[in-house]
């Protein structure tokens with residue numbers, strides 16, 4: 001399968017040539033962002049869930065430092081989802097959707113990275129917002 005890809009890439013140089021123009025690289029990067037939002041349900045879910053702390057931050061008028069923490073966490077989860085999707089795509093390409101224990105290992109670890117980022121985000125959100133909720137209701 002890899003040989004097929006190599007042969008195809010040799011024929012279609014326009015797709016594999018190193019980008020020399022910034023605008024071309026930028027458009028490819030935009031394509032990547034569009035693709036992940038279109039094809040990955042988890043990415044759309046993370047983005048929707050990311051709106052909650054932004055609304056809470058706006059409601060509670062959190063400080064600049066707290067905003068930095070909140071936004072960093074949201075982007076961290078999104079970046080981990082990008083990395084997870086990269087691994088899933090490359091693993092599927094290499095295995096051609098056949099079962100392989102190393103494919104399972106790579107995909108499970110990549111998914112674990114997203115989970116760790118999400119847990120970290122929940123902890124940071126709790127540290128920032130729990131005292132504000134407590135002050136509001138008690």
Ligand SMILES: Nc1ncnc2c1ncn2[C@@H]1O[C@H](COP(=O)(O)OP(=O)(O)OP(=O)(O)O)[C@@H](O)[C@H]1O
Pocket residue numbers: 040041042084088091095097098099100101103104107108111
């Ligand atoms: N080629 C494979 N060989 C062995 N196990 C695999 C293979 N592909 C997937 N798996 C197992 O199935 C699980 C789900 O794989 P999949 O590619 O659907 O990822 P996912 O985490 O469900 O994707 P998404 O992030 O889109 O929800 C993986 O975590 C892994 O345990």
